[in-house]
Amino acid sequence: MQKIQGRLNLEPRIVSDERRIPSQRPLFADLMAKIEEDILEGRLRPGERLEEIALSRKYSVSRTPIREALRQLAATRLIDIQPRLGAVVARPTVGEVIDLFEVVAELEGVAAALAAQRMDAGDKQSIQNKHAAVRKSAQGNDAKTYYLMNGQFHRAIHAAAHNRVLADEIEVLDKRLAPYRRFITFRPGRTQEALQEHDAILAALINKDADTARAAMIEHVRVLGDDAVHLVKGLSIS
Numbered sequence: 024m025q026k027i028q029g030r031l032n033l034e035p036r037i038v039s040d041e042r043r044i045p046s047q048r049p050l051f052a053d054l055m056a057k058i059e060e061d062i063l064e065g066r067l068r069p070g071e072r073l074e075e076i077a078l079s080r081k082y083s084v085s086r087t088p089i090r091e092a093l094r095q096l097a098a099t100r101l102i103d104i105q106p107r108l109g110a111v112v113a114r115p116t117v118g119e120v121i122d123l124f125e126v127v128a129e130l131e132g133v134a135a136a137l138a139a140q141r142m143d144a145g146d147k148q149s150i151q152n153k154h155a156a157v158r159k160s161a162q163g164n165d166a167k168t169y170y171l172m173n174g175q176f177h178r179a180i181h182a183a184a185h186n187r188v189l190a191d192e193i194e195v196l197d198k199r200l201a202p203y204r205r206f207i208t209f210r211p212g213r214t215q216e217a218l219q220e221h222d223a224i225l226a227a228l229i230n231k232d233a234d235t236a237r238a239a240m241i242e243h244v245r246v247l248g249d250d251a252v253h254l255v256k257g258l259s260i261s
């Protein structure tokens with residue numbers, strides 16, 4: 024016990040204040056969440072430069088927590104820190120977007136297969152509720168609500184898979200894809216197709232048919248991936 028206390032007492036001398044203090048404040052978590060949300064919701068666009076002075080004004084904080092936030096966001100690959108340019112919002116190439124969707128499709132497929140085998144009554148109810156919410160939001164013209172509801176349907180399936188590592192990995196990859204996903208999810212005509220695909224996934228889950236659930240989910244996410252690739256090409260991101 025004494026040994027552990029000794030170690031704890033030494034820590035402030037080893038780790039510089041600049042790196043330690045910001046991440047211990049609840050305010051720092053708010054700052055991280057705000058920058059992340061601005062990227063995920065497209066207010067900070069792929070390729071946009073993130074200058075510390077401008078950001079510290081925008082978020083009303085000093086430059087030290089901004090620098091730490093950028094460092095942590097770089098670790099999740101939402102932003103890139105480049106030697107001369109500094110921090111920029113990550114702008115994946117067409118190849119990277121294809122790679123990301125390939126992996127996400129497979130992981131979503133695993134989640135659907137596990138959910139078919141493991142979901143309990145509560146999971147089933149939750150997936151059915153989210154499915155109904157997606158259907159309802161598709162009738163309106165609110166792309167943002169539809170996007171959010173669609174995400175909740177998928178997350179209900181991740182939760183029903185009962186595998187924390189899998190859910191965490193999908194979440195990290197989803198964040199990297201979010202800037203592209205939100206533009207393509209609500210393409211006219213696509214929402215009706217997507218609803219039918221959700222129907223098929225849900226039916227397979229209820230039948231506890233893991234193979235069909237997996238295949239249906241992979242196909243569903245792949246179509247989204249194809250659209251994303253067209254979008255990225257359209258933005259002439261090389």
Ligand SMILES: [Zn+2]
Pocket residue numbers: 173177217221243
């Ligand atoms: Zn979907």
